[in-house]
Amino acid sequence: MMSSMDIDRFGTRGPGSGLIILFAGAALGLAAFLVTLRHGITEWSFAITFGILIAIGEMVQFSVDRDRNRAPIATSAALGYAMLRGPALGIPPELAQIITVVGFATILGVVPRAIAGLRWDIVVSTRRVLSVACAAAAFSALIPDDHSWDRTWGTSLPVVLAMLAGVLTAGLVDALIGAGQVTERLNKPFPAALRDELVVMGRIGMAMGVGGVLLAASTSLVGLWAPPLVVVPLLLTQFAFRRFASAQRTYRTTVRSMARSTEIAGFSSPGQNARTASLAVAIGNDLGLTPARMEALEYAALLSGVGQLALADPSPGGASLLRSREERQQAAEIGASIIERSGVLDHVAEIVRHSNDPYRHGRANNSDIPVESGIVNVALAYEQLVGEGNGQTPGKAMESIGLGIGAEYDPVVVESLRRVVGRGFRF
Amino acid sequence: MPSRPRMRILPLVVAATALAAAGSLVLAITRTQEPLVVAGFCLLALVASALRSAHTQRQVELVSVVLAAVYVVAGPAAAVVVAAAGSFAQARAPLIKRIFNSAQRVLSAAGAAVVYTALGGPVGDEVFHRVPDAMIAITAATFALLVVNAVLVAMVLVLERGRHAVAEFLRHVVRTTAAPLLGYGLLGLSMAVIWLGGLNIFAAFLILGPLVVARWALSQYEAERRAQASALRAFIQLIEVKDLYTRGHSERVSEGVGMLGRHLKLSEDRQNALEHAGLLHDVGKVGVPTSIIQKPGRLDDSEMDAIRLHPARGVELIGNIPFLEEVKSAVLHHHEKYDGTGYPAGLNGTNIPYFARIIGIVDAFDCLTSTRSYRPARGVEETLAILEQDKYSHFDPQLVDAFVRVIRANGWHAAAVDQPAPDETVQFSIDHDDLSLGKGGGASGSAAGPR
Numbered sequence: 001m002m003s004s005m006d007i008d009r010f011g012t013r014g015p016g017s018g019l020i021i022l023f024a025g026a027a028l029g030l031a032a033f034l035v036t037l038r039h040g041i042t043e044w045s046f047a048i049t050f051g052i053l054i055a056i057g058e059m060v061q062f063s064v065d066r067d068r069n070r071a072p073i074a075t076s077a078a079l080g081y082a083m084l085r086g087p088a089l090g091i092p093p094e095l096a097q098i099i100t101v102v103g104f105a106t107i108l109g110v111v112p113r114a115i116a117g118l119r120w121d122i123v124v125s126t127r128r129v130l131s132v133a134c135a136a137a138a139f140s141a142l143i144p145d146d147h148s149w150d151r152t153w154g155t156s157l158p159v160v161l162a163m164l165a166g167v168l169t170a171g172l173v174d175a176l177i178g179a180g181q182v183t184e185r186l187n188k189p190f191p192a193a194l195r196d197e198l199v200v201m202g203r204i205g206m207a208m209g210v211g212g213v214l215l216a217a218s219t220s221l222v223g224l225w226a227p228p229l230v231v232v233p234l235l236l237t238q239f240a241f242r243r244f245a246s247a248q249r250t251y252r253t254t255v256r257s258m259a260r261s262t263e264i265a266g267f268s269s270p271g272q273n274a275r276t277a278s279l280a281v282a283i284g285n286d287l288g289l290t291p292a293r294m295e296a297l298e299y300a301a302l303l304s305g306v307g308q309l310a311l312a313d314p315s316p317g318g319a320s321l322l323r324s325r326e327e328r329q330q331a332a333e334i335g336a337s338i339i340e341r342s343g344v345l346d347h348v349a350e351i352v353r354h355s356n357d358p359y360r361h362g363r364a365n366n367s368d369i370p371v372e373s374g375i376v377n378v379a380l381a382y383e384q385l386v387g388e389g390n391g392q393t394p395g396k397a398m399e400s401i402g403l404g405i406g407a408e409y410d411p412v413v414v415e416s417l418r419r420v421v422g423r424g425f426r427f
Numbered sequence: 428m429p430s431r432p433r434m435r436i437l438p439l440v441v442a443a444t445a446l447a448a449a450g451s452l453v454l455a456i457t458r459t460q461e462p463l464v465v466a467g468f469c470l471l472a473l474v475a476s477a478l479r480s481a482h483t484q485r486q487v488e489l490v491s492v493v494l495a496a497v498y499v500v501a502g503p504a505a506a507v508v509v510a511a512a513g514s515f516a517q518a519r520a521p522l523i524k525r526i527f528n529s530a531q532r533v534l535s536a537a538g539a540a541v542v543y544t545a546l547g548g549p550v551g552d553e554v555f556h557r558v559p560d561a562m563i564a565i566t567a568a569t570f571a572l573l574v575v576n577a578v579l580v581a582m583v584l585v586l587e588r589g590r591h592a593v594a595e596f597l598r599h600v601v602r603t604t605a606a607p608l609l610g611y612g613l614l615g616l617s618m619a620v621i622w623l624g625g626l627n628i629f630a631a632f633l634i635l636g637p638l639v640v641a642r643w644a645l646s647q648y649e650a651e652r653r654a655q656a657s658a659l660r661a662f663i664q665l666i667e668v669k670d671l672y673t674r675g676h677s678e679r680v681s682e683g684v685g686m687l688g689r690h691l692k693l694s695e696d697r698q699n700a701l702e703h704a705g706l707l708h709d710v711g712k713v714g715v716p717t718s719i720i721q722k723p724g725r726l727d728d729s730e731m732d733a734i735r736l737h738p739a740r741g742v743e744l745i746g747n748i749p750f751l752e753e754v755k756s757a758v759l760h761h762h763e764k765y766d767g768t769g770y771p772a773g774l775n776g777t778n779i780p781y782f783a784r785i786i787g788i789v790d791a792f793d794c795l796t797s798t799r800s801y802r803p804a805r806g807v808e809e810t811l812a813i814l815e816q817d818k819y820s821h822f823d824p825q826l827v828d829a830f831v832r833v834i835r836a837n838g839w840h841a842a843a844v845d846q847p848a849p850d851e852t853v854q855f856s857i858d859h860d861d862l863s864l865g866k867g868g869g870a871s872g873s874a875a876g877p878r
Binding site for chain 1: 430548552555558559562607610611613614616617619621622624625626627629630633634636637638640641642643644647648651652653654655657658659660661662664665666668710711712713716740743744745747748749
């Protein structure tokens with residue numbers, strides 16, 4: 001039952017970019033490993049300490065903000081290891097050694113997760129290794145190996161600025177790869193996907209990056225006493241975002257359960273709300289909406305039918321297309337006013353309120369009505385035609401929706417639906 | 428209740444504390460060197476104090492990191508001065524509170540300074556050669572700071588609010604903040620190392636950055652939790668939209684089980700779970716056809732069967748929300764009776780889940796004390812008498828006794844004003860929770876009473 005509700009990841013994750021990333025990571029890792037074999041590892045104690053930190057961080061990874069898998073402790077530790085200098089280290093690790101240590105530790109951390117049956121994602125973990133490699137390359141290009149902190153303003157400031165540059169490089173590389181993957185998987189326009197990635201980078205990314213700088217700076221100064229000193233911000237970032245992620249999940253499942261009440265009451269067929277929402281989300285992605293608007297859109301699509309609960313009897317099969325317009329608009333109004341009473345879903349209520357307005361009488365003349373209402377309207381109609389048991393072909397359904405362009409449906413949204421369906425969207 | 432003499436002592440105690448603080452501050456100022464460094468730290472302490480989150484009142488954390496760094500960079504005496512400077516940025520409060528808070532911070536820092544000096548904690552560049560010593564000294568100093576702070580606050584709390592407030596303070600505030608604070612001491616040491624490593628005041632950005640982001644995430648966490656609580660309430664209103672007379676029932680049951688849960692001293696997690704279960708116990712009613720819910724008169728067997736499905740429907744609906752397992756079992760079994768004649772499983776006695784037994788009592792109580800279309804609301808005392816009469820057949824007798832005590836002690840302000848008055852002409856429906864009805868409508872029992 002729930003698998004159909006799990007629309008965060010409705011897109012098929014094809015081999016495409018994931019495979020390229022894995023291949024690039026494997027090639028880089030292998031090359032680095034061979035170089036390291038020839039040169040040997042310098043400063044074993046640092047390699048082992050940071051390796052353990054990275055492995056532990058990978059083990060306790062979690063996902064936050066929809067599908068993004070995060071391992072703050074591992075990221076900070078890897079960035080820290082990439083930017084070590086004297087006086088604590090005689091010979092700082094070279095690029096190949098950094099990639100080897102981070103790669104090995106990452107695998108060590110992911111394997112137990114895979115064995116324990118927890119969620120893991122080797123592509124995201126590989127992305128972490130790749131972006132850390134970029135940070136290491138940027139940092140070592142700016143600061144020579146023999147540069148050492150000597151407790152003066154003049155030498156320490158350039159090192160820290162170079163560290164920040166390295167961290168920023170890692171963040172940008174990861175954002176670019178991430179945005180590319182989102183574009184590939186969800187067909188979100190690349191600039192919009194990149195914008196979303198950069199916003200996230202400014203928050204958890206900043207905490208992870210500065211954590212890495214902190215670790216690198218204090219380890220360079222006092223050696224291996226440093227990790228226990230800076231463990232607090234690392235743990236705090238992990239703890240805070242984990243709690244945030246779990247509260248987010250609870251909230252989302254609550255709204256989804258709320259949406260299922262219409263199914264249990266017989267006002268809509270099983271999975272109907274989830275199908276409508278998955279289509280609305282696909283259209284929203286195609287139009288490049290921001291994450292906050294996407295969330296409201298998804299909830300609105302899920303909850304668009306709740307107003308029917310106030311109507312006397314369920315209509316057969318939940319086909320709200322069969323009801324009169326007045327009745328549908330009335331139900332939408334009731335639904336919106338209930339949703340509004342929660343006090344936190346105002347934007348959702350606004351979308352639901354206008355989700356049954358025909359385009360010509362609504363958005364065409366009133367720019368206050370959000371485009372999301374038009375999306376929900378079209379998604380509802382398409383689901384009615386193609387969804388389970390109604391059995392029209394997508395082409396036929398597009399034809400009948402096409403007849404309503406401009407009058408019933410928002411032309412921009414119908415164009416987007418055409419693209420989404422053209423790419424092979426299936427419920 | 429605080430007694431009068433105690434309240435009169437309070438200003439004297441605050442004055443004495445302030446005097447002691449002023450004394451140690453003067454002593455500290457005479458021993459402070461490097462005025463520029465200290466001024467930088469004072470500025471940081473002010474900023475850290477001002478960065479107070481609206482959601483979590485934990486303003487202590489950032490300041491204690493800055494403070495811990497001062498011991499190492501500029502010495503224990505300077506830390507006392509910085510603590511005094513930081514206390515200028517305070518939340519709005521009555522003057523006496525602010526004076527006490529400032530004095531308390533200075534004295535705590537002074538206590539920590541004594542410990543740091545006694546343990547020979549390194550000051551300045553010396554730290555690079557003696558990191559383990561510094562770790563021990565700073566941890567001990569932070570611990571001393573915590574102890575002095577707790578003792579001073581506890582003293583004022585006793586005078587102001589009595590002993591139970593102190594127990595509360597020790598349990599909730601001290602226990603939860605002690606471990607993180609010791610960690611902040613170490614983080615302060617790391618800040619000192621980077622400061623002395625040449626970065627000077629810019630070290631603060633590296634330290635405070637991640638902390639501020641983590642705090643942002645925690646505030647988001649609180650926001651999501653509040654959003655979820657509101658969404659749940661909207662959910663309930665959605666379910667109750669069908670039925671005028673039971674409106675507000677779920678919220679009141681949630682409040683009632685909350686009162687009983689606090690009396691039973693549940694842990695915080697379980698208390699929340701119990702309140703959620705109380706709120707959600709009837710969500711499955713959305714699956715009962717409106718025609719049955721609104722049917723006038725008594726229900727026949729098949730209609731009663733439809734009603735009996737509602738607990739299972741409820742679990743089906745909320746099954747995916749990550750609540751404690753107890754919430755789901757409570758929703759499923761809230762219509763079981765102690766003698767085993769309830770539904771859906773016919774459990775008896777303590778086989779009925781604990782939360783389900785609690786909800787069963789409050790559910791019946793709220794139903795009887797609110798208006799139904801076919802009868803007016805009963806008085807609280809009358810209803811409590813009914814519960815006591817039924818306590819061996821329907822309910823867990825011990826829980827009934829506890830509930831009666833809670834209601835007698837705290838009162839019950841339910842039976843909302845916005846309910847319609849009983850009206851013979853309205854198409855009315857029988858409430859399935861109603862104890863006062865025979866087999867057809869709900870429970871049977873001595874509650875049937877005069878109609």
